[in-house]
Amino acid sequence: MDDSELTDVLEDAGLSPYQAEAYVTLLGLGTASATDIADSCDVPDPRIYDVLRDLETKGYIETFQQDSLTARARNPDVVLDDLRSRSSKYLDAAETIEERWNQPEISDHEVSIVKRFETVVSRSRELIAEAEHQIQVGVNPEQFYAVREELMAAHDRGVNIKLSICTSPDEELPPLDDIEGTCTEARNRDIPAPFFVLVDRTWTCFAPHHDSVNEYGVLVKDRTHTYVFHWFFLTCLWEIWDTLYTERTPETPTTYVDLRHAVRDIEPLLNEGATITAVVDGYVTETNESVSVEGTITGVDYTGSSMGRQDPVPLAQLAGRVSATLVTDDETYDIGGWGAVIEEIEATEITVVDVRYD
Known part of the structure; x- marks a missing residue:
């Protein structure tokens, strides 16, 4: 039901043409000054204040004073009860009002x-x-x-x-x-x-x-x-x-959903000579196919590493490119984090299943 049809039905339900048009306009604006409402519909400026006060008396809206008289649509229970008691077209209008007030349709836009x-x-x-x-x-x-x-x-x-x-x-x-x-x-x-x-x-x-x-x-x-x-x-x-x-404990396995947090914990272990076995779940960046690989993490790399070693690594040093090298029995993979393009796998989960020192 478009605005014109909804306005017609509200007129049938007892609103004047100006009241119906102002109410439908306010549903679209949410909260607006009387001047803005008048500018957005065909209600003349001198009439808008009387129209809004009449709508408030009927229970359709509420008004309050800011820099100027401002209005917003009330919870539409009163309106809905009245419309649902009428013919099927009133029921259609009630459902339209309820949808607009409570749950605007999510469009395909980003x-x-x-x-x-x-x-x-x-x-x-x-x-x-x-x-x-x-x-x-x-x-x-x-x-x-x-x-x-x-x-x-x-x-x-x-x-x-x-x-x-x-x-x-x-x-x-x-x-x-x-x-x-x-x-x-x-x-x-x-x-x-x-x-x-x-x-x-x-x-x-x-x-x-x-x-x-x-x-x-x-x-x-x-x-x-x-x-x-x-x-x-x-x-x-x-x-x-x-x-x-x-829920994290010192014992493994430990699961990370952000490669940056994984790198923070893994790099000190690698520097101490640890052998780290991990399972990486994610997507192949070229095909977007899901993948799960297990192997040994042999190194990490991040843009901010040139700023000098600190424990723990500040988040700012991990704001650029971050990657890890995972070696399996058959292949070596570059693992990237969220939005990886250069690396072969975008990791959604990194689970450290074993840490040992030879």
């Missing part, structure tokens, strides 16, 4: 901007439920509980989950019993941060933190763009913050 935080959370829960390999999450305590059930199910499927819980001074962290079983590792950033979910290196869901003036969300389906968000997560939500919980 980046979608949505107007409401609820949409971002809803899409995040769906993506977490579909995750196969890895998830990175940044949430406040309330948001953690909103996605906790899906995180637990993903963890049970063997998905590697990094969870950053971001708190303001007046917020308490969830109990460790609630965190256990939802992630592979959890850290606490004691500064408020945006809502953030990154799934399988492909999808990112992002929204400003709850104190932000603007309410919007960004849904990204693109490996190049999500790589930028991945670095936001590493530098802002993960790297410097204290660990709350981890």
Whole structure:
């Protein structure tokens, strides 16, 4: 149903032509000043204030004063109940309104901007439920509980989950019993941060933190763009913050979903003369076919190595190209990380299964 048809049905349901047009326009704008609403439809400027107040009286919208009179669509339960009591075309209109308000359709574009935080959370829960390999999450305590059930199910499927819980001074962290079983590792950033979910290196869901003036969300389906968000997560939500919980132990095997973190741990062992046996799961960069190979890691290389040896290697030194050499019984492979092009394999998981000193 397009805007014209929806406006006609709302007129049939009892709205004036100006009221129907203003309401449909506001559904598209989300939150807007009276002037902006008038500019976006055919309601005359002198009439827009009366039209908005009439819509507020009917329960369709709410208004508030900022620099000027501003309006936003209310939760459409009242509208939906009225329309669903009418003929089938009213039911069609109600479903259209509900869809626009609650879950805007995700287009085929690489980046979608949505107007409401609820949409971002809803899409995040769906993506977490579909995750196969890895998830990175940044949430406040309330948001953690909103996605906790899906995180637990993903963890049970063997998905590697990094969870950053971001708190303001007046917020308490969830109990460790609630965190256990939802992630592979959890850290606490004691500064408020945006809502953030990154799934399988492909999808990112992002929204400003709850104190932000603007309410919007960004849904990204693109490996190049999500790589930028991945670095936001590493530098802002993960790297410097204290660990709350981890499943990692000193014993092997240890699984990494980021080659950069693997290199940090592997390089000192190689320098000590260790023989490291590992299984690398990922994709052949030329064909995008999945692959799993086991062999010995004989070396690592990264652009920042020329800056001098430090333990642990600072993340900044790993911001460029990073690779590892894996020698099997039959072949030698160059292993790259996220977005590898030059290397033969893009690793999605590196599992160290044995470390020994001859």
